[in-house]
Amino acid sequence: MAIVTCGGLCPGLNVVIREIVMSLAFNYEVKEIYGIKWGYKGFYTDTDKNWVRLNPKDVADIHKMGGTILGSSRGGFDGDKILAELTRRGINQVYIVGGDGTHRGIHALSLLAAGRGLGITFAGIPKTIDNDIPLIDYSFGFATSCEVAAQMIDSAYVEATCVINGVG
Numbered sequence: 001m002a003i004v005t006c007g008g009l010c011p012g013l014n015v016v017i018r019e020i021v022m023s024l025a026f027n028y029e030v031k032e033i034y035g036i037k038w039g040y041k042g043f044y045t046d047t048d049k050n051w052v053r054l055n056p057k058d059v060a061d062i063h064k065m066g067g068t069i070l071g072s073s074r075g076g077f078d079g080d081k082i083l084a085e086l087t088r089r090g091i092n093q094v095y096i097v098g099g100d101g102t103h104r105g106i107h108a109l110s111l112l113a114a115g116r117g118l119g120i121t122f123a124g125i126p127k128t129i130d131n132d133i134p135l136i137d138y139s140f141g142f143a144t145s146c147e148v149a150a151q152m153i154d155s156a157y158v159e160a161t162c163v164i165n166g167v168g
Contacts, residue, residue: 002091003054004036004043005068006098006105010129010141013068013097018059020095025056034091035069039098040105041076044085051089077105079112086120093121099128 003020005013017035024030035054036042042050052070062069086094096106106124113120126133129145156168 001030001032001093001095002034002036002043002051002086003070003095004039004097005070005072005127006039006096006102007072007074007127008099008129009067009072010127011066011144012140013072013127014059014062014065016097016125016127016140017054017069018063021054021059022056034089038071039073039076040078040082040102041073042071044078044081045076047085074101077108079105079108082109083112083116083118083120087118092119093123095123095125097125097127099126099130100133102127103133 001024003017005017021033024033033054035052037050037052038045059069094109096102098105103124103126106122109120110122113122126136126139127141128139129141131138131142133139158168160166160168
C-alpha cells in the first residue's frame with residue numbers, strides 16, 4: 001500500500017495520513033505501508049529517500065501537526081514512471097490525497113493501469129481549500145480556509161478603519 005499527498009497544503013492532511021495507516025494496520029493487518037514524499041514525482045525520483053515506511057507508531061501524533069509529513073508538490077506526473085515503480089515494488093493499492101488536478105492524474109493512472117492489465121487500485125481522497133472538485137459538496141480544508149480568510153478580512157478592516165491613515 002502507498003499513500004501520497006499532492007498539490008497545495010490544507011488543514012487535515014496529517015489526520016488523513018494517520019487514519020489511513022491506522023485503518024490499514026489495525027483493521028486489515030497490512031504490514032507494509034509506504035508514504036511517498038513530495039507528490040507524484042516522489043514515486044520515481046530519489047526513491048530511496050522518497051519511499052518511507054509508515055506504521056502506527058510513526059503516525060500516532062501527526063494529527064497534532066500542520067502540513068503533511070510526506071510533503072507535497074504540484075506537477076511531476078509521469079504515469080509510465082509511476083506505474084513502473086508501483087509494479088517493481090508490488091504495490092496494489094494507492095491512496096492519493098489531492099485536488100482537482102490530482103484527481104485528473106488518478107483517472108489517468110487508473111486508465112493506464114487497466115490498459116496494461118495491472119491489478120492496482122487507486123483511491124482518490126478529495127482535498128481542496130478551493131472546493132472545486134466535482135461531485136462533492138465540501139472537502140476537508142475548505143471550511144478552515146474560509147474561517148481563516150474571514151479572520152484576515154476582519155483584521156484588515158479593523159486596521160484600515162480604526163487608525164488614522166490605516167492600511168488593511
